[in-house]
Amino acid sequence: MDIPRRMDVIRDYRQRGGSVAAVFPIHYPRELLRAFDILPVEVWGPPRVSTSQGAAHLQPYVCSIVQNALSFLQSGGLDVVDLLLVPHTCDSLQGLGSILIDFIKPRQPVLTLYVPRGQRDSDVDFLADELRASYRLLEAITGRSPSDPELADAIRREEAADALLAELHRDRQRLPLSDEAFYRLIRSREYLPAEDFIEIAQAGRAGFHTRHTRRDGPDSRAGFQTRHTRRDGPESRAGFHTRHSQRDLNPALQGIPVILSGILPEPMSLFGALAEMGGRVAADDLACCGRRLYPAGQSADPFRHMAERIVGAPPDPTRGSPIQERLDHLLRLIEVSDAKGVVFYDIKFCEPELFDLPQLRQGLREAGIPSLALEVDINDQLSQPVLNRLAAFLEMIQ
Amino acid sequence: MSLSDELRYWSGNALGLAALRVVRWQAEGRASSASGWESEFLAPPLKISPRTKELIGRHYLKGRYANLHQKVAWVTSGAPIEFLKALDFYVLYPENHGAVCGTMRVAEEICTQAENAGYSRDLCSYARTDIGSVLSGRTPVGRLPKPDLLLACTNICQTVLFWYRVLARHFAIPLILIDTPFIYTEVREHDIAFVKRQIEEAIPVAEKAAGKTLKADRLEEVARLSRAASQLWAEIIARGRHHPSPISVFDQFIQMAPVVEMRGEPFTVDFYAAMLKEVDGRIARGVGVVNNERKRLLWDNLPIWYRLRYLAEYLGRHGIAIVASTYTNAWGELANRIDTQDPIDGMARTYIYPILNRGTGDKLATMKRMIEEYGLDGVILHSDRSCKPYSIGQMDQRDRLIRECSLPAILLEADHNDPRAYSEEQVANRLDAFIEMME
Numbered sequence: 001m002d003i004p005r006r007m008d009v010i011r012d013y014r015q016r017g018g019s020v021a022a023v024f025p026i027h028y029p030r031e032l033l034r035a036f037d038i039l040p041v042e043v044w045g046p047p048r049v050s051t052s053q054g055a056a057h058l059q060p061y062v063c064s065i066v067q068n069a070l071s072f073l074q075s076g077g078l079d080v081v082d083l084l085l086v087p088h089t090c091d092s093l094q095g096l097g098s099i100l101i102d103f104i105k106p107r108q109p110v111l112t113l114y115v116p117r118g119q120r121d122s123d124v125d126f127l128a129d130e131l132r133a134s135y136r137l138l139e140a141i142t143g144r145s146p147s148d149p150e151l152a153d154a155i156r157r158e159e160a161a162d163a164l165l166a167e168l169h170r171d172r173q174r175l176p177l178s179d180e181a182f183y184r185l186i187r188s189r190e191y192l193p194a195e196d197f198i199e200i201a202q203a204g205r206a207g208f209h210t211r212h213t214r215r216d217g218p219d220s221r222a223g224f225q226t227r228h229t230r231r232d233g234p235e236s237r238a239g240f241h242t243r244h245s246q247r248d249l250n251p252a253l254q255g256i257p258v259i260l261s262g263i264l265p266e267p268m269s270l271f272g273a274l275a276e277m278g279g280r281v282a283a284d285d286l287a288c289c290g291r292r293l294y295p296a297g298q299s300a301d302p303f304r305h306m307a308e309r310i311v312g313a314p315p316d317p318t319r320g321s322p323i324q325e326r327l328d329h330l331l332r333l334i335e336v337s338d339a340k341g342v343v344f345y346d347i348k349f350c351e352p353e354l355f356d357l358p359q360l361r362q363g364l365r366e367a368g369i370p371s372l373a374l375e376v377d378i379n380d381q382l383s384q385p386v387l388n389r390l391a392a393f394l395e396m397i398q
Numbered sequence: 399m400s401l402s403d404e405l406r407y408w409s410g411n412a413l414g415l416a417a418l419r420v421v422r423w424q425a426e427g428r429a430s431s432a433s434g435w436e437s438e439f440l441a442p443p444l445k446i447s448p449r450t451k452e453l454i455g456r457h458y459l460k461g462r463y464a465n466l467h468q469k470v471a472w473v474t475s476g477a478p479i480e481f482l483k484a485l486d487f488y489v490l491y492p493e494n495h496g497a498v499c500g501t502m503r504v505a506e507e508i509c510t511q512a513e514n515a516g517y518s519r520d521l522c523s524y525a526r527t528d529i530g531s532v533l534s535g536r537t538p539v540g541r542l543p544k545p546d547l548l549l550a551c552t553n554i555c556q557t558v559l560f561w562y563r564v565l566a567r568h569f570a571i572p573l574i575l576i577d578t579p580f581i582y583t584e585v586r587e588h589d590i591a592f593v594k595r596q597i598e599e600a601i602p603v604a605e606k607a608a609g610k611t612l613k614a615d616r617l618e619e620v621a622r623l624s625r626a627a628s629q630l631w632a633e634i635i636a637r638g639r640h641h642p643s644p645i646s647v648f649d650q651f652i653q654m655a656p657v658v659e660m661r662g663e664p665f666t667v668d669f670y671a672a673m674l675k676e677v678d679g680r681i682a683r684g685v686g687v688v689n690n691e692r693k694r695l696l697w698d699n700l701p702i703w704y705r706l707r708y709l710a711e712y713l714g715r716h717g718i719a720i721v722a723s724t725y726t727n728a729w730g731e732l733a734n735r736i737d738t739q740d741p742i743d744g745m746a747r748t749y750i751y752p753i754l755n756r757g758t759g760d761k762l763a764t765m766k767r768m769i770e771e772y773g774l775d776g777v778i779l780h781s782d783r784s785c786k787p788y789s790i791g792q793m794d795q796r797d798r799l800i801r802e803c804s805l806p807a808i809l810l811e812a813d814h815n816d817p818r819a820y821s822e823e824q825v826a827n828r829l830d831a832f833i834e835m836m837e
Contacts, residue, residue: 057793059811061520061783091556094580095758095790101582102759103794114579114589117552117559122595123577129588130579320559320575323567349520351786355560358516359567373516 003188003200006041010080013039013193019142021083022108024069024096025263026287026318027115028087029306030194032131035146035154036138038083042190043069044288047266047378050075057099063349064378065263066092073106081108083141088114089318090352109141117320119311127307135303151302159296159309161194164201166293169283173257173337175204179271179281186289255280256394259333261360262345262353264288266378270345273382279394282337285330291316317352326356327363334369340397342371343390347378370397403466414459422452439714441680441687444649446673453669454498454655458539464488469608470543472565474558475658476752477551478576478745480624481601483662484617485608488543491659495531495542496524500703500815502538509816511536523784523815525561532568545569547607549600553578553755555787572607574600578750582757585750594746617741620662625736630670631657632730637677638721639772642686643694644677646719648710649687650726651701657729692717693836696768698724698761698795699780699788700814705822712826716833722772724764725788728753758791762798769803776836777807784813806835 004012010020018037025044033040045068054071072078084106086097097112114130116123139145146154165186168175172182185204189197256279264286265271274280284290295312297305315321315329330342342364346353361371372393374386425448464470471487473479479489499505505523511530513519519526531537548571550562559575566573576596579589601612631654638645653673660666680686695713697720702709713720732751737744753761765777777799779792792809799807808828813819 059781059783059789059793062786062790088580091786092790094556095786098580098582098758099791099794102757102762103791103798112580112582116579116592117556117577118575120599122592122599125595126579126588126592129592133586133588317560317563318556320563320577322573323563351521351557351560354518354521355525355557355564357518359564361516375518 002203003184004192004196006191007080009191009193009196010039010041014080019082020080021085021111022073022078022081023085024087024089024093025065026087026089026316027292027310027313028085028113029131029158029310031151031154031158031306032134032138033085034158034194035151036142036144038138038142039191039193040085041081042288043072043078044190044264045069045266045378046072046077049077049379051379057104058095061349062092062095063347065347065350066096068378070096070100070104073100074104078106078108084108084110086110086112088112090350092349111137115310115319119319119321124304124307124311127311128301128303131303131306148302155297155302155305157194159294161189161197161201162294162309163296164198164205165189167205168201169290169293171205173282177204179275180268182281183265183268183271183289190288256341256398257282257337257339258394258397259283259285259330259337259339259342260345261285261330261342262287263347263350264378265345266376267380267382269382273387274390274394277387277391277394278398279390282339283333285314285326285333285342287316287318290314290333317356323356323359324363327360330360330364331367331369339369341369341393343393344371344373346373346375348375407463407467410463411459414462415456418452418455418459421455422448425451439689439717440710441685441689444645444653444673444676446669446676447652449669449672450653450655453660453665457660458498461488461490461543462540464543469546471547471549471604471607472545472562473549474551474554474562476554476749476754477549478597478749479549480620480662480741480745481597481612481617482547482549482604483620485604485610485612487547487604487608489659490543490545492528493524494655494659495537495539496527496815497655497701497703499527499531499538501706503704503817504536504538505704505815506817508534508536519816519818522555522557522561523813523819525557525564527815528561529564532565545571547571547604548573549576549604550574551576551578551749553749553752555754555785557786572603574603576600576749578755580757581750581755581760583759589750590746593750594743597742597745618738621736621741621744622738623664623667624661625733625738627657627661627663627666627670628730628733628736630667630674632733634670634674634677635722635726635730637674637681640681641694641773642684642688642691643719643721643772644680644685644687646687646710646721647697647701647723647726648706648720650723651703651706654726654729686719687721688714688717688719690717691719693719693775694722694773695720696722696724696765696772696774696777697780698765698777698792699782700725700785702780702810702812702820703815704817705812705820705825708822712829718833718836720778722768722774724753724761724768727764727768754787758795761791762795765795765799766803769799769805774805776805776832778832779807779809780814781809781811782814783811783819784815806832808832 020039023040023042030040045065049068049072051067051071053074054067088094100110116126260281291314294309297308299305315325364371469487471482472490475491475493482489505527508530509526511534512526515533548562550558552559562573578593656666732748735748781789796807
């Protein structure tokens, strides 16, 4: 699929005169950064980096996402960015933000954003104030002062991208994409400018519409390939075709559907392994994906509008959503996707996820939904015990 | 409440209080002759210790029968409890209960109950102790009252929010959240306004649960008592600046229970006034908590509850007194922020500001100030697996202390409540090396 590489996107954006911010998990207003012509590029780890530099500052009981992020920064992986944004997501990211500001002092300015833990009016008002404060800091850093109409433009662009993202999630079972291809597409939202994401996502949906209007004829398949392989050479095109031809044409009919819950699906080979075992992801409750389907805001004030979007996102423990809301949300996802079970795919030491697990699993059990809890480290390959448990789970729910 | 409930409440309390008083008298009789701890190296325990035990015993005794008589709130240790006290809630602190379990060495067994129910061993051991106790009913204090209301304040960690969401669903009761934005560098006015608004909005919820209306004069009175107890506590721990120090952090860890869980009560003020008098008496007589005080240390982070005595004796044998702690200091340093004239605004300005809600650089500055004020020779930083907000930053703090203060500083890996994350051999080896460095 023709999804530009992260480094190419960063280079192109900077060449056009824009700046780039590395943004740590989870919630933040993309539109605010874009109004300042700053491209947010998210840092979820990244997986499989040497953690030795982070280990000089963080104890081993800090999760691998935060360990890796710091190591990546210190090894020069973020030298290309102009700004670091650390949302206050959990105790570990709080600590990371704090030691960056107080001790490590990277070359780039470090901004923090306190995301409130409730869904009350007071939370929306506070977050709007917090975003105003961020605006003032960005003003000081960039020398720009985007007007309200400019902010509104940025908001509209991001809302359009988010609406499309939500459609992709909704229609995922009918898209001609493997799970891995689907997640590569939607996770490109982590670094693509909204307008570029919209173009690529629309191409993906066009493939789906073409297929469905032409009853999956060979032309539509060719059309989809053409759209998505313009940049790739023959080898990668062949790879795409080989990788997806076996099951992409009508994946909705293949595999045991499950819900994937957790922070992020790393390593992405998880999806291939799942497919080989006869499973597929029917919907997700992942922090980097399904929990960030931000609704459109309502208020005319741009800051309150942006705050409403974040506070109104699907349930998330890091934003303090009650466990019952999370359970209800999972049950709704199961209902609309016909999933047969839930796989909790959690990062070791991740308290927000681990605290909810027993009650969520109990609630699912009471609703007759089997679940599996797996614990991983983003630096590890999928281990055989994890694969064995996944295979056994799929067999059980088949 | 029915008449029989009231009778059970009053009779249970009366009998229990009498028993606790007898135990206190017996302990006071023994106190001067035997401490239980190595008296060759350490001073006898504070004479007030039996009274502390009685206070804590009374607190849990009252809790045992509280559901028969009044509404019960479970709260996080740094929560603004003054409005709950003013509404006559019985206020229980699961973290303090956890510390009691840790000190009495039953925490591991109770944690296992939570782990068997699916709670990961990587979660905070206070939370596992509490959840294990809730699920199994096990507690060394007899019985914990069921809560009618939960109050979680994020000024100490985000863990409490995750933990109290579990409790809220388990008990199917309201959870009041006081969300305190973390202070990376400085407090902003919109942070204060947010906290104040949450407290204002929490009051009607608490009033509804209590079935009564908050009275302004009662709230002011509770705030005054909170402030008085906290001020006395600050004075007591500041006495550690004397050479030799009349009080160690091990004393402070034990004696801090009332200022944490009994703020806003007149008897807590009386208790600390008496304690201050005793500590001053030690200063007047030149009594040090370590008989031959040679070195003085700072302790960072929570205690290792199940090894207090071991650490006190181990260090005492080398003439080392730990005389200051960022942890116990936290319960006194904010005393003057408590505003008795405008308690709600004062609560917002106070409770956003504990050390755990401030940046890692601020904690380093606090440690440096304490090193100066207390005349310290080294720092032990307890890297507490169960407390990430306190522990993250310690590696840089240690390096800065060594470099900028020219003091030895070590990290001790452990867990405040779960002995399975503690290795005595490793701790002893590291302490030996640390002591050599100081010599």
